[in-house]
Each structure stands twice: as C-alpha cells, then as structure tokens.
Amino acid sequence: MAGNVEQPLDLILLALDEEILVKLRGDRELRGKLQAFDQHMNLVLSDVEETALKVEVDNETGEELIKSVKRKMPMLFVRGDGVILVAPPLRTA
Amino acid sequence: MLFFSFFKTFIGKTVTVELKNDVIIRGKVHSVDQYLNIKLEDIEILNIESCPQLMTLKNSFIRGSVIRYIQVYAIDVDCEMLQEAARREYKELKKVAK
Numbered sequence: 001m002a003g004n005v006e007q008p009l010d011l012i013l014l015a016l017d018e019e020i021l022v023k024l025r026g027d028r029e030l031r032g033k034l035q036a037f038d039q040h041m042n043l044v045l046s047d048v049e050e051t052a053l054k055v056e057v058d059n060e061t062g063e064e065l066i067k068s069v070k071r072k073m074p075m076l077f078v079r080g081d082g083v084i085l086v087a088p089p090l091r092t093a
Numbered sequence: 094m095l096f097f098s099f100f101k102t103f104i105g106k107t108v109t110v111e112l113k114n115d116v117i118i119r120g121k122v123h124s125v126d127q128y129l130n131i132k133l134e135d136i137e138i139l140n141i142e143s144c145p146q147l148m149t150l151k152n153s154f155i156r157g158s159v160i161r162y163i164q165v166y167a168i169d170v171d172c173e174m175l176q177e178a179a180r181r182e183y184k185e186l187k188k189v190a191k
Contacts, residue, residue, distance in 0.1 A: 013183055016176050024161075026113075035172050036179035038095050039186055042129075044175060046167065075170050077096070077163040079129070082113070 012037050012086060020045075021089040025082045027053035031089055032076065040080035048073045095182040099175065100125040100163075109139070109164040110155060116144050118153065129157035 005011060015034050022030040022043065032045030052069045100122065109119045110131065117140050120133030132154045138147045 007187075009183065013180065016179060035170070036095060036099070036175045038179070038182065042096050044096075044099070044170070046170075046172060073162075073164050075165050075167040077099075077165065079157075079160050079162070081158065082161055 009037075009039065012041075015086070015088070019089050021087045022078065023084040023087075024078070025084060028082075030076070030078065035075075038080070041083040041086070042080040043078040043083070043086075045076050045078065046074065048076045094127070095178055096129060097125065097127050098178070100129065100131070103165060103169065106169055107166070108133075110160055111162040111164070112155070112159050113161045114159070116140065116147065118155070120153070123152070126157075129160065131155045131157070131160070131163075 005014070012034070016037075018034060019031065020034050022032075022045070024030065029051045030045060030048050031051075032048035034043065035046050036044040050071050050073065052071075054067050054069055056065045056067055057063070058065055103122045104124065105121060107119060107121050109117060110133065111117050116138065118133060118136050118138055120136035123132040123134045125131050132152070134152050136150055136153055138144060138150070141148055
C-alpha cells in the first residue's frame, strides 16, 4: 500500500476516508474522518472533535490554568493556512 | 479548484463560518470565489457577546484568508463524491507537476 508514496501529500491521499489528527495554529487539535484535501491543506473532515487549549487566570491566586475545551462538529471545512500537521490519531483516547 | 466547486454547491444553503478572531457567523451563502472569499446573507453572529458592534449586520463579505473553519450540515455533503473528487483533483495535480 505504501509503495507509491513519493511525496508528502501522497500520505494525505492514503488518509482519505480514515480518521486523522490535525494540529492547528492557536493550540487547537481536530480528530475526524478525512473527506477531502487540496495542495494548500484545506481539508474537509466529518465527525470532528475539536480540542482547544485555553489559558485561564485564577482570580484569587493569579495562577494560570490550562483548560482544554472540547466540541463536536458533524462536517467541517478547515482552511489550510491554519494547519500545522496531519497525522494518524494517537490510540490513547 | 476542488473547494471552490465544493462551496459553489452551498449557494443558497446555510453555513457557519468561524473567523480567526473567534467571531462565529451563520448565514446563507450568496456567492463564493476562487480565493474562497464568501458573501453571506441573513447573517447572525453566534457569539455576539464578544463583538456587540457587529449586531446590526445583515449581510457580509468575508475575505477567505480570515476564515478558520466553515461548518456545514452533513446532509448537504455527498462524502463519496467528495472523496472521489479529491482523488481526481490530486491525480490531476501530480500529472501537471511531472
């Protein structure tokens, strides 16, 4: 299957119709099934879960707490300029 | 061109655009161009508390480069056709590159 991988984007082609992990600018990650992509790394994902990391400052102690906020979206277009990396998902969750 | 064609099929349909400044706008797609600039009609700002100055807007032209996500209804997407189009487009791209 991996015999004809010559270019980086060939790997993305193999990920079509598969679950992927996408790391984005602004401390965001997406997991979802890849439905489409182009050379700019614009993507369409289905059954997406977004995990956004947000820093909250505790009013009393002034401590910075890092909170992860999750949300689900059934069908999502992602603009390519925000994409940092695309990978097979980690099998931890 | 794949996503230009993709969004042309959404003309007249409702989508939710999330911008890089976290503003979330829902509206009906009026038109789209090759840069994925999008014109929306009958818009509604979903997180109006973060940008009350936008409350009175009815229509908007959004520059493609400020878009982070576009949420669409899954029912408006034919996944099989979309995957096939992505494969075809990629094949064309490789052919041109050679």
